[in-house]
Amino acid sequence: xxxxxxxxxxxxxxxxxxxxxxxxxxxxxxxxxxxxxxxxxxxxxxxxxxxxxxxxxxxxxxxxxxxxxxxxxxxxxxxxxxxxxxxxxxxxxxxxxxxxxxxxxxxxxxxxxxxxxxxxxxxxxxxxxxxxxxxxxxxxxxxxxxxxxxxxxxxxxxxxxxxxxxxxxxxxxxxxxxxxxxxxxxxxxxxxxxxxxxxxxxxxxxxxxxxxxxxxxxxxxxxxxxxxxxxxxxxxxxxxxxxxxxxxxxxxxxxxxxxxxxxxxxxxxxxxxxxxxxxxxxxxxxxxxxxxxxxxxxxxxxxxxxxxxxxxxxxxxxxxxxxxxxxxxxxxxxxxxxxxxxxxxxxxxxxxxxxxxxxxxxxxxxxxxxxxxxxxxxxxxxxxxxxxxxxxxxxxxxxxxxxxxxxxxxxxxxxxxxxxxxxxxxxxxxxxxxxxxxxxxxxxxxxxxxxxxxxxxxxxxxxxxxxxxxxxxxxxxxxxxxxxxxxxxxxxxxxxxxxxxxxxxxxxxxxxxxxxxxxxxxxxxxxxxxxxxxxxxxxxxxxxxxxxxxxxxxxxxxxxxxxxxxxxxxxxxxxxxxxxxxxxxxxxxxxxxxxxxxxxxxxxxxxxxx
Numbered sequence: 001x002x003x004x005x006x007x008x009x010x011x012x013x014x015x016x017x018x019x020x021x022x023x024x025x026x027x028x029x030x031x032x033x034x035x036x037x038x039x040x041x042x043x044x045x046x047x048x049x050x051x052x053x054x055x056x057x058x059x060x061x062x063x064x065x066x067x068x069x070x071x072x073x074x075x076x077x078x079x080x081x082x083x084x085x086x087x088x089x090x091x092x093x094x095x096x097x098x099x100x101x102x103x104x105x106x107x108x109x110x111x112x113x114x115x116x117x118x119x120x121x122x123x124x125x126x127x128x129x130x131x132x133x134x135x136x137x138x139x140x141x142x143x144x145x146x147x148x149x150x151x152x153x154x155x156x157x158x159x160x161x162x163x164x165x166x167x168x169x170x171x172x173x174x175x176x177x178x179x180x181x182x183x184x185x186x187x188x189x190x191x192x193x194x195x196x197x198x199x200x201x202x203x204x205x206x207x208x209x210x211x212x213x214x215x216x217x218x219x220x221x222x223x224x225x226x227x228x229x230x231x232x233x234x235x236x237x238x239x240x241x242x243x244x245x246x247x248x249x250x251x252x253x254x255x256x257x258x259x260x261x262x263x264x265x266x267x268x269x270x271x272x273x274x275x276x277x278x279x280x281x282x283x284x285x286x287x288x289x290x291x292x293x294x295x296x297x298x299x300x301x302x303x304x305x306x307x308x309x310x311x312x313x314x315x316x317x318x319x320x321x322x323x324x325x326x327x328x329x330x331x332x333x334x335x336x337x338x339x340x341x342x343x344x345x346x347x348x349x350x351x352x353x354x355x356x357x358x359x360x361x362x363x364x365x366x367x368x369x370x371x372x373x374x375x376x377x378x379x380x381x382x383x384x385x386x387x388x389x390x391x392x393x394x395x396x397x398x399x400x401x402x403x404x405x406x407x408x409x410x411x412x413x414x415x416x417x418x419x420x421x422x423x424x425x426x427x428x429x430x431x432x433x434x435x436x437x438x439x440x441x442x443x444x445x446x447x448x449x450x451x452x453x454x455x456x457x458x459x460x461x462x463x464x465x466x467x468x469x470x471x472x473x474x475x476x477x478x479x480x481x482x483x484x485x486x487x488x489x490x491x492x493x494x495x496x497x498x499x500x501x502x503x504x505x506x507x508x509x510x511x512x513x514x515x516x517x518x519x520x521x522x523x524x525x526x527x528x529x530x531x532x533x534x535x536x537x538x539x540x541x542x543x544x545x546x547x548x549x550x551x552x553x554x555x556x557x558x559x560x561x562x563x564x565x566x567x568x569x570x571x572x573x574x575x576x577x578x579x580x581x582x583x584x585x586x587x588x589x590x591x592x593x594x595x596x597x598x599x600x601x602x603x604x605x606x607x608x609x610x
Contacts, residue, residue: 014059018293021047022285029146036146037139037345038388040285041381044292056294068290071283073239073254074232076165078279080258094152094332095159098340102160102326103133103167109318117310118375120368123179124361128372130171131353132314132346132379135161139347139384147392150400151467153336157343166252169353170199173246176357179364198246202253209238209253210260217266247356291351291377299374307375311382319344335398342394345387346380407431408576409471411457411487412478413441416533420567420595422448423543428570428593431470435462436478457487473499473576476521479530481505488521498522501578504529523580525567525597540600541565548592557594565597 009017021043029036047054056064111129114120120128140161144154177195213234216222222230238257243250323341354376361369395401408424410417413436421432422445434445435453442452455461474495476484488502502520504527525533544564546557558564568578572591579586588594 009054009059011060014054014056017047017054018286018289019282022289023282026281026285037143037288037384040288041292041384044289045295048293049295049297054293056290064290064294068287070236070239071287073250074235074279075283076162076251077235077254077258080162080255081262084262093330094156094327095163097326097330098156098160098323099163099167102322103164103171105325106133106318106322107171109322110314113310113313113318117306117313118371119306120371121366123366124368124372126175127172127179127357127361128354128375130175131168131350131357131376133168133171134165134350135344135346139345143345143387143391147395148401148406148469149395151469152332153339153400154469156336156340162255166255169251170249172353172357173198173249176360179361179366194246198249199252201245202242202249203256205238205242206253206256207260209234210257210264213261214264214266295377300378302371303374303378307378310375311379314379315344315383315386336400339395339398339400343387343391345383346376347384351376351380406472406575407433407470408473408475409466410434411474411476412436412484413438413445413452414477414479414530414534415444415537417475417477418445418448418450419537419543421445421450423545423595424576425450427545430576433466433471435466458490468494473501473578474521475501475524475578477503477530477533485520489519492521503533506531522578524578525565526580528565536597541597544596544598546594546596548588548590548594550590553590554586554588561596561598563599563601566594567597568595569593570595
C-alpha cells in the first residue's frame with residue numbers, strides 16, 4: 001500500500017521536483033555508469049507511492065495527462081527526426097521485416113500471452129496486445145547510449161522502437177473499435193470508416209506539415225531564430241488536430257512529420273535535432289518520474305501470480321519468437337538476431353496508452369480492463385531493469401559492442417598523427433582511425449596498418465561508413481586551422497566538448513586572431529601547432545608509453561624524462577585523456593599509462609615502467 005500523503009506541493013514546486021529528479025537521475029547514472037531509466041524509475045517510486053511526498057494528480061492536477069501526452073508526442077517526433085533513410089544501408093531489410101512482419105506477429109503473440117498467461121479476457125488481451133507492439137524509444141535511446149552497440153543492431157532496435165510506437169497505439173485503437181462494435185449497437189462499417197479516416201488524416205497532416213516546414217525553411221520564410229519555435233508550434237498543432245479526429249493517431253502524425261524532415265536535407269537540420277535531443281532528455285526524465293510517482297500500489301495488489309507468468313511469457317517466448325520469425329532468411333547474423341530478440345524493453349508510451357484504454361474498457365463493461373494499467377507498469381519495470389543491466393554485458397559476450405574500449409578518431413593524416421595512432425593501436429590496443437579528404441595524406445597511415453577513411457569527416461559518407469560509437473575522443477590535427485576549428489565545433493555536441501581536442505593554431509595570441517571559447521576544441525601538447533609537431537617528428541622525436549606503479553610514480557617519471565612532451569594518459573579503466581598544459585594538476589593512480597614524446601637524446605635512456 002502506498003504511503004500516506006505528507007501534504008501537497010505547489011504546482012511550480014512539483015514541476016521543479018520532477019525536473020530535478022529526472023535530470024539528477026540521469027546525471028547520477030552517468031557518474032555511476034548505470035542505466036538511467038532504472039534510477040528514474042526508482043526515484044519516481046520513492047517520492048510517489050513509497051513516501052507519498054509527490055502525487056502528480058494532486059500536486060499538478062488534471063494537466064498531468066496532457067503534459068504526458070504532449071511529451072510523448074515530442075519524444076516520438078524527435079525519434080522520427082533521427083530516422084534518416086541514408087543511415088539504414090544493410091539494416092533496411094531487417095527494419096522492414098520487424099515492422100511489417102514483427103508488428104502483427106508481436107500483436108498476436110502478446111494477445112495470447114495475456115489471455116493464457118495473465119488470464120485476461122480476449123477483449124482486454126486484444127487491446128493491450130496491440131499496445132505491446134511498442135518497444136519504447138524512451139528506453140531504447142538511453143540503453144543504446146550506455147551499451148554502445150555495433151552499428152547495425154543499434155539501428156535495428158532504434159528504428160523498430162520509433163516506427164512501431166505509433167503502430168502499436170493504432171493497433172490498440174483498432175482492437176478497441178472492434179470491442180466497441182461488439183459491446184454496443186455501433187455498426188462495423190462506421191468503426192472501420194472512423195479508423196481509416198483517422199489514419200488517413202494523421203498521414204496527410206504529417207506529410208503536409210513536413211513539406212510545408214521544408215519549403216518555409218528553404219525559402220527563408222522563417223528567420224533563423226524562429227525556426228525551432230515554429231517547429232514546436234506546428235508539431236503541437238499537428239498532434240492536437242490528428243488526435244481530435246482519432247485518439248492516438250497524433251503519434252503517427254508527428255512520427256511521419258519527423259521522418260519527413262529527417263530526410264529533407266535541411267541546412268538547419270543539425271541545430272533542430274540537437275535542440276530536440278536536449279528537450280527529449282528533459283521530457284523522458286519528466287515523464288518517467290510522473291508515471292512512476294502516479295503508481296497506486298493498491299492497483300498492483302489486484303494482480304496475482306499470473307502476472308509473473310505473463311511477463312515471463314513476453315520476455316522469454318513472445319519477443320524472441322517474433323524477432324526470429326521476422327528476421328528469418330535475412331542476411332543478418334544469428335548473434336545479432338539473438339541480441340535483438342532478447343532486447344525488448346517497454347517504456348512511456350505503453351504505460352500511458354495502456355492506462356487510457358484500460359479505463360475505456362472498464363466503461364464498456366470489460367471488468368478486467370482495470371488490470372491493464374498495473375500489468376503495463378509491471379512489464380515496463382521488469383523489462384527496464386532486465387535490459388538495463390544485461391544489454392551491455394550480453395552485447396559484449398556476443399561481440400556486438402562497437403569497441404570494448406572506446407578509441408580515438410583522428411582528423412588529418414600526417415607523420416605525427418600516424419605515429420601517435422600507431423602507438424595507441426599497437427601498445428595500448430585502442431581503436432584508432434585517421435580521416436582525411438586528401439588521399440596522399442593517408443598513405444603513411446595505410447602502410448602502418450592504421451585504419452583510415454578517405455573523405456570529409458563532416459560528410460554523409462563519414463556518417464554512413466564510420467562507426468562513431470567506437471570512438472570516445474576526437475583529435476583534430478590537419479594543416480588547416482580554420483577547418484580544425486570547424487570540425488571541433490561541429491562535432492562537439494556528439495562527442496562531448498570535454499572529449500574534443502585540437503592542435504594549436506598558428507595565429508592565436510593576438511586579439512585579432514583569438515577565437516571565443518565556444519569555438520574549437522581543447523588544446524593539447526602545450527598548444528603545439530601542426531608545423532611544430534611534425535618538425536619534432538623530422539628531428540627524431542618518438543612516442544613512448546610508460547606504466548606508472550606504486551614505486552614509479554609521476555614525479556619519478558618526470559625526473560627521468562625532464563624534456564618529454566606529455567600528450568595523454570590512460571586511466572586504469574582504459575579511457576584516454578589528452579592533456580593541454582595542465583600537467584601539474586595531474587595526480588595519476590598506480591596503473592595509469594602515460595603517452596609522451598621523447599626527444600632524440602632521451603631515446604637511448606633505459607625505460608623503467610614499474
